[in-house]
Amino acid sequence: MATTHFDRTTLAKRFHALSDPTRLAILSLLERGESCVCDLQGALGAAQSRLSFHLRVLREAGLVVDRKDGRWSWYQIVPDAMRPLQDALDGFVAGVGVGAGAGAAVPGSAASLVGAPRTAARATRASLGRDLPVVGMADATGCCG
Amino acid sequence: MATTHFDRTTLAKRFHALSDPTRLAILSLLERGESCVCDLQGALGAAQSRLSFHLRVLREAGLVVDRKDGRWSWYQIVPDAMRPLQDALDGFVAGVGVGAGAGAAVPGSAASLVGAPRTAARATRASLGRDLPVVGMADATGCCG
DNA sequence: TCAACGTATCTAGTTTTGTTGATTTGTCAA
């Protein structure tokens, strides 16, 4: 629990690493297991320096690790690095419809506006977000209370 | 199943919407339920136009919806929009250690390099990624095979 | 030792993002 706390900057950095189609493609390939750069290059048809750039972004975000073997570099996904992201998403999903509402002034019909809260909510609840500095909101003394 | 397929561009766009601390803070606030812009503004202490900008990014990514009520705008998370992201992450996590390996040339010891594949892998397997155009890789005829 | 190879890094140019302050639009209440 304690170590699962991630500041938003770290979280944002990891999400950013996922915010590019090329990097998603890389991860998609790595899903199947470790892969060397040259294979990724062949599969993606991307320029070498470009691929190297994206691998660095993923690496610096902690989403993948590399291992040198002779003249090759092998990359692999770090599952644990994905978990805080999953937790954050779980929180965003699970929280909807549960809270007391912002101002409780007008809401009401809003609940049915978007896809009704699925009962199939994830088992894993968020460990993040809930304990982040979410100031105010509680007493609904905002502008439109 | 069929509708769960998301091209990488859409997926990347949504992840990008999550790649900013301010936007994560917004979503964290919206976790508790619908909220009006002014309340978010008060809670985050962000300039109005800045908040509006970030809300637009979230809105255009489909992660939130807005609802006008008089002179106020109320924002709410769209849970369904998070699901493809969760699925993608699930795939990245679940896939590790399962695949046959890229080239099967050197791997082997690599499996223990990073956090060993948790048995507590998510129930929900990815519906994305697996069916994306992941070319090559299968026959391991790469540079370093 | 040397050439070829796989990768990382550097450079420069372009594009995208994020911030700020000003303006605009629509709504409400006096």
Place this chain on the structure above:
DNA sequence: TTGACAAATCAACAAAACTAGATACGTTGA
């Protein structure tokens, strides 16, 4: 009406991200 307010949009700028080409570096095999 008119003025105050909530929020979106615009314009201008700075910072960050992405790409491509060139180059540097370590490894390998001849």
